[in-house]
Amino acid sequence: MNSVVVALQQLQLALNAEFADAPGLQQLAFSVSLSDASDALAWLTTQRLYPQFYWQQRNGDDEIAALGALRQFYTLNAARAFLDDYAGQPGVRITGVNAFSPDTSCLFLPRLEWRRTGGGASLYLNLYSEISLRDDARAAQQFLEQLLPAKQLLLQRLNCVAEQHIPTQPEWQQLIGSALTAIEQHEMDKVVLARATDLQFTAAVSAAAFMAASRRVNLNCYHFLMVFDASHAFLGSSPERLWRRIDTALRTEALAGTVANHPDDHRAWSLGQWLLKDDKNQRENMLVVEDICQRLHKTVGAIDVLPPQVVRLRKVQHLRRCIWTDLATPDDAACLAMLQPTAAVAGLPRDVARDFIASNEPFEREWYAGSAGYMSQRQAEFCVALRSAKVTNNTVRLYAGAGIVAGSDAAEEWQEIENKAAGLRTLLTKATF
Template sequence: MINLINKQLQQFAQTAGDKPRTNLVIHLAAVNLLALLKGQSLGKDPIYPAIYWQDKEQQQTIACLGQIEECTNIPQPTAQACYFGGLAFQQQGEQWLDFPAIRFIRPALEFKLQQQKLTLTCHFNGLHRIDKTIALVNMLQPPQALTAVETTILSRSDLPNQAQWADLVDLAIEYKALLPKVVLSRETQLLCKNRVNHLDLLAQWQQANPNSFHFSVQFSQKHAFISCSPERLFCRKKSQLKTEALAGTINRGRTEREDAFLSQSLLTDKKIDRENYLVQEFIIANLKQLKAKISCEDAYVMQLQNVQHLCVPINATLNAQTTDANLLYKLHPTPAVGGSPKLPALQFINDKEPYLRGWYAGAVGYLSSEKSDFSVAIRSALMTDHSIKLFAGAGIVTGSIAAQEWQELDNKIGTVLDILSAQKGVR
């Protein structure tokens, strides 16, 4: 593979010069892109940034290595540019190490798998030297087989703990006149006996919940942020937009009959309907401010391994002047992860939650002139050394019961806990 890429890069240099202004696309034999990234992560000189992305329809899988540009604002791509990255849950205040309020990169190497066909796009912008890309290609390591996660959980700590959670839920309900809904969340930190490879964990998570977004973002060796998120913030193809109100959660049943009963209750429960409606209302109001033409589809139940959610798809035709930055700032964070009204809910979370959300419940994805796709980074984990931090949230409205919401948080992190405990194999 390396010889083929280098040969085409050298031929490209003869016509495009030392600093090409256009991308080079190379066709390659298909490989598993998680395995490709794992090979780089275990090499003597790992390449960063290293980003993995798969949309929830599984139409495309992408692996990015290296960068030719970095932005700490939301870029507006032109021509062949494509940027990968994301936004933190809140733009103000302290952020995670490596993960600032906004960080996007234009990759040096972008591997894309579509319909079992693999292409490599070598990005150029008229400033990046082709010999730097050749040097990066020469650092590539062979793919490494994905293996079962093998570790022992030595300890678990929750922030907030269960008593603090109950107090927070009671306090949120007291504020119901100002805050019809606020999404409270929890960080669960696991200390593991062995260091867990984040790509092995993501591979098993992917198998458990295939109908989700799957991504991994690693800017340095220190931290990896991974997610198996069921929630789309938006997908834009030219002027056509797809988004969704995903709010309202119930666990899966132990039998088919119980599962069907619980699924039906999602569609009829007044508390869940109110919770979801607040999200719909927010999205529609903000798209109308951008002068979009909007239509909603019927609600349906999205089923995952341990939980199921009420989802209402929303479609829109955008005004020609609307940018991805407009959409990100207007739609993120939705009441599905923040609350309603937006600003009081964010202030409540900022003041009362005892940990830093960082990119949890942020927006992660990519943008280009033709298409942009962003997931809401729920069902996520921040991994470093022997530590895994898992995140989960629950919408608090009138009628919420702290003990039930705490159980919902456990259900939402249950898939990862099962993987870490069960020692299952990976195909």
Template sequence: MTGHFFSSQFSELIAKLEQLRLVPICDPIVQLSVEGPALPLISWLSAQTLYPKIYWHGRDRDEDIAAIGSCKSFYFADQVDDNALANIYQQQRNKTNHQDIRYYGGLAFDRSVECWPEFGRAHFILPRIELRRNGNKVRILVNLNFENNDLEDEIQAALNAIATIQKPQPLSPLNKLSLISRSDLPNYSRWKELVEQVTQANFIQSTPKVVLSRHSQIDVDDNIDPWAVLACWQGRNPNSFQFGFQFSPERAFISCSPERLYLRRQQELFTEALAGTTVRGLNPDEDNILAQALLDDCKNSHENQLVRKHIVDALTPLSQYVGADEQPKIFKLNHIQHLHRSIRAQLNPGVSDFELLRALHPTPAVGGLPRHAALNFIRQREGYARGWYAGACGYLNHHESEFSVAIRSALIEPRRINLFAGAGIVAGSNPEEEWQELENKLATVLSILIDF
């Protein structure tokens, strides 16, 4: 450990690890913690050399998390069965009485098709070292997994992880990159064909909404620090979820997503219908005019109402009560604004996170309606595998779990940025206007990265 900001805290953790050799271990999963002063967690994370690296910041609270390493993981490269995943997670929950254990990770948008290397169709991590900041305090956590692991080996693995810790460094400046090439899949002519297929009267009657998306592959003249990009993106969209997963040095997935999939606290669930988009105005008056036009627009209001109805219908069998806003409100981001309805449910006893994930994801805001027909169209026609774009990313915990829908996201590889954006296609959708909506959704991250 090279002169770290948390030297005294890590010395205390090392002492606690040494103590484990002297006492009986009751739980297969053990978590040690100490408190320290706050520091910028993305800067700390960027400086670390141990993978995976994980960052999570919820949309509505003053908490962020940086984590490195892994003492337990669930990774599914091939077909993943939701029931099996639920059983595996439940078994892990039962192996510890510690209420603060969190598994961070995500599910792919479409778990029936091949996904990106390292990310898989589902990948969840119990980190080796985790920093959780609340206000001006940081808790430093070390997790140990004694299930099927030798006690000495596991303690030594934790000590080795601590020894790799680097002191935080200022993030590398984000100099604008030169664009070498850009390719869009689907391209505009194919996009126009797809929109016209979805909006045909016969098709739209049985499948009233399909969310079509585009993969923009952008090759640039230098490598990109994903954590510097995320920090800058975070500054421009502070009222979004901000998260990143980097399982190896080769690729990182980062997102500044406005959309909550759900927040569960015990049996209380909070979710939302976020669909319908317009741009921001150049001044407050113009902004308000655009917002009101969005509220009055039949196509966007219909799209949002479809999403609301689907979520309420999906939650009703799992809940004692479901309530949703009757009228949408405006949710403002840096470059765009959305229609938004809040939805709350009181879950039935025993409903698991994986039942919720199966019921709610993919949402109609990223897939379409009815789900099966819309996903089949996307799978067969869109022309690329979305991977974790529009997937579900977040964390699982005994008492509280939170997931975001991974829109406004980027997969960063050496000298390449893969950007994704989607638009809900319903009756009345115009191909050119929907294509421009994709550009609007990429405007923030492109302005950070590229020298046009």
């Protein structure tokens, strides 16, 4: 088994071969030792090449570290069309994020990708050119020459000097009041409203160290980090799958309904049992289930809805119902259009709720409540971009939302978003992370 250094040397030697002086897409791959390359995040974020994308599946089986963009795609439709054009390269993955508004994406075909599946890992080098693969092989050699050896992610000392909620708590109460009025007037059944919290620090925040700290403590979550350039990044640790596709088999879920977690296992179990029986939270979850099934039923086979589960996270617990089905064709663009945004992050009816959010929320969601993941010919997986933050130099914007239905209480929903935001906020307000 090769070390990363040896695998990179093998890739450089492979680039000395003769490549066609013609357009095309080609992928080179060499296996790497997990003992040597176990921290893909540290290796990726040591580099000074962009964009960078890190993603880890919530059960830990899949991990991606993608570096450098050969092609960028600003819609998932465009990325899917590219993969279809190169159906003879089924191992090629496109990675990145989709915005809350699903017609906007930041997806890219990486130059270099560290990929782990189960107990095996490999380095993949992509060559792509609309003119000459031979010329791109030379460009790839220059790219590899710029790589740096991985450095350990160091703890960072942070000093928060300012904090601002958008909306403020009084404004939140007014916002909830407006939502409840619309619900009472039967304009909508549910709307998910969010809060942004801007934290200012005395020095630039390391998005990589922030991600590493969250990965250590926020278990049973997807972890994702999109580094756009040296000063701008978006990251999160999300419990929720948007969809997973293997060939035509589709897995999605309804994650809605929330109660606090507790460090005492018995107390946490009691809270979870309350969540399973609480009418408001059950209604909120079933609204999401019904909406997903309605959106899927015209393009899939039989739909199986599994019994409810309680998902226990660090600060909160959620209700989850898994939904399994089969697609008529393996179309990820259709999956995005059908599933994002779900009622768990927007509301019902979806278009009415989105309009209410656009008209009333006092900030732009951008990538928050969108999705993060990868797609290829054979498979794709995206998580919902929740429990997330935007890092811009010395400013961190945290996001958290709550589902508003008939009977919601503004003070209780404020506490819910406090609990949700705490999963990342407590990492930033400690002395180090």
